[in-house]
Amino acid sequence: MLTEKKKERVVEIPTSSMADIAFLILIFFIVCSTIDVSKGITLVLPAPGEEKQIREKNITNLLVNDAGLVLLDDQETELYAVKNVIRDKLAENNKLIVSVKTGVNTEYRIYIDVMDQLKQAFVLANLPARISIAEPDK
Amino acid sequence: MPMDFKKKSKVNTGIPTSSLPDIVFLLLIFFMVTTVFKEFTGLQVILPSAQQVEKLRGKRDIAHLWADRSENVSIDDRLVTIEQIKDLMYQKRSDPTHPLRAVSMKIDQKVKMKLVSAIQEQLRKADALNIIYNAKPSS
Numbered sequence: 001m002l003t004e005k006k007k008e009r010v011v012e013i014p015t016s017s018m019a020d021i022a023f024l025i026l027i028f029f030i031v032c033s034t035i036d037v038s039k040g041i042t043l044v045l046p047a048p049g050e051e052k053q054i055r056e057k058n059i060t061n062l063l064v065n066d067a068g069l070v071l072l073d074d075q076e077t078e079l080y081a082v083k084n085v086i087r088d089k090l091a092e093n094n095k096l097i098v099s100v101k102t103g104v105n106t107e108y109r110i111y112i113d114v115m116d117q118l119k120q121a122f123v124l125a126n127l128p129a130r131i132s133i134a135e136p137d138k
Numbered sequence: 139m140p141m142d143f144k145k146k147s148k149v150n151t152g153i154p155t156s157s158l159p160d161i162v163f164l165l166l167i168f169f170m171v172t173t174v175f176k177e178f179t180g181l182q183v184i185l186p187s188a189q190q191v192e193k194l195r196g197k198r199d200i201a202h203l204w205a206d207r208s209e210n211v212s213i214d215d216r217l218v219t220i221e222q223i224k225d226l227m228y229q230k231r232s233d234p235t236h237p238l239r240a241v242s243m244k245i246d247q248k249v250k251m252k253l254v255s256a257i258q259e260q261l262r263k264a265d266a267l268n269i270i271y272n273a274k275p276s277s
Contacts, residue, residue: 019159026166035175038194038242040185040272048262102251109247111254112186112273119190136255 066105086121101134188273227264
């Protein structure tokens, strides 16, 4: 009798919580997965034919030559110092517009570095970015 | 005889719900497998890196523009010449139901500014003024 009773034991894996486990895994993956979005530097281009008269003192000219050297208001500046120089200028005059002009053979990477510096300066000064892009000389 | 009637009324009429999660899962997995996100292959570009990066909200109504270092330009996986950009963008811009919101520019870091400004000139003429220069975030 004793041996017979032992044989009757049911050996099954409990499946009632299977759904909960699957849900947990599902939620884990939903939370972990990221859909990649465009990240970068935003800019609004000026409308064609739009010309504004801006007072000379509210403009800072920033020139980048083909070799990647930066000329900020006729003064040669290190690329990574642009942020601080512009920030100081913004502290003096919060209506400042930075006009960026590059050479035709300037690398895009350097242009983005300059734009990055300017964006950072405007963020530090807590002002909306006012950057104007000038046509490179032909 | 009356006992027989009582027995008949005891028939169980519930729908078995124990397998409902399984059915739901099957459906869920089916839809997950069959959905395809709209993705573009684009051109081979190495993006520049920047610190002050912003995210572009939403994925709809955005044109994707690539420019690689051999000066090929592609918009939404279609190779175009510089002169074609204006008309193509103008079309997208004047779409009655989904006007273009922004242009996402994926330009190789070695591209010369001559090309970039030519593209921008075309975008300006097409009234596609909101742009984003895609860059890798660096800390």
